[in-house]
Amino acid sequence: xxxxxxxxxxxxxxxxxxxxxxxxxxxxxxxxxxxxxxxxxxxxxxxxxxxxxxxxxxxxxxxxxxxxxxxxxxxxxxxxxxxxxxxxxxxxxxxxxxxxxxxxxxxxxxxxxxxxxxxxxxxxxxxxxxxxxxxxxxxxxxxxxxxxxxxxxxxxxxxxxxxxxxxxxxxxxxxxxxxxxxxxxxxxxxxxxxxxxxxxxxxxxxxxxxxxxxxxxxxxxxxxxxx
Numbered sequence: 001x002x003x004x005x006x007x008x009x010x011x012x013x014x015x016x017x018x019x020x021x022x023x024x025x026x027x028x029x030x031x032x033x034x035x036x037x038x039x040x041x042x043x044x045x046x047x048x049x050x051x052x053x054x055x056x057x058x059x060x061x062x063x064x065x066x067x068x069x070x071x072x073x074x075x076x077x078x079x080x081x082x083x084x085x086x087x088x089x090x091x092x093x094x095x096x097x098x099x100x101x102x103x104x105x106x107x108x109x110x111x112x113x114x115x116x117x118x119x120x121x122x123x124x125x126x127x128x129x130x131x132x133x134x135x136x137x138x139x140x141x142x143x144x145x146x147x148x149x150x151x152x153x154x155x156x157x158x159x160x161x162x163x164x165x166x167x168x169x170x171x172x173x174x175x176x177x178x179x180x181x182x183x184x185x186x187x188x189x190x191x192x193x194x195x196x197x198x199x200x201x202x203x204x205x206x207x208x209x210x211x212x213x214x215x216x217x218x219x220x221x222x223x224x225x226x227x
Contacts, residue, residue: 003168010160011044013146014130017158018047021128024158026050027119028078030065031191032169032180033132033161038069039178040160042076048130051079051122055114056088057193061182068179081118088113098195104214107196114193120153128156134169135162136206166206 014037017024026041028034028050041048052066069078091099091113100107123129133144150157161169166189173180183191187199189206198209205216 001163003171006163006168007172010164011040013158013160014040014044014046014048017128017130021156021158022047023126024048024128024130025122025126026130027122027132028052028069029132029192030062030069030181031132032173032184032189033134033164035065035069035178035180036164036169036172037130037132037160038073038076038078039172039176042073049079050076051081053115053118053122054080054082055193056083057114057195059181059183059191059194059197062191065179065181072179079122081122083114083118087117100196101213107211107214123153123155126155128158129153130158130160132161133159134164134166136165 024047026034026037026048028038029052038050040046041050066078066080091110095102095106095109100110129150135144144159144162146159146162148157149155172178181188181191183197187201188197188209189200190210191197192210196211198212200206200209208216
């Protein structure tokens, strides 16, 4: 399939989502793929709202892109969801500010508070959510399709860029002058919370910098784990 065909299918899928699964939302974490989808939603005028999860531990470069996106896409506002204050305070006071380094269990507990619970609120009352997942990103994503039922959240989940390659993502960004996270130019292909993300070396998997101290076959925050 040519890139032009993939692009046409992606736009068609976005319009299908908007037409058949309203209200639908797109989860933007300000990675390269997410900026592609943000641009496509804005340009195609697909009726899909956009939200983002601010964990409170994001890199400064992500916040800079968040501001730049608001300026570039004024017609497509991004609603931000934050962790519950009490839960965050309790976790930090009980386990420490960087407890996620100590065990997988504590790392997942941190993700639960800072990501999973806010996601539940963001998806409440929605019929579908859109992500920027691609098949080649991780061993945990090789069996994903462009549509599946998310039983954990009780709605349809769409991955419009599932078949896109990294090269195609970056060609679209550059050809359309789309802003992107400055950390990508510092060898950060996948960006999450600042203390849980590092740059990668040549030859490493694109998500090797996420939770680099854990088993690569299992490291997901829980947002995209099938129940």
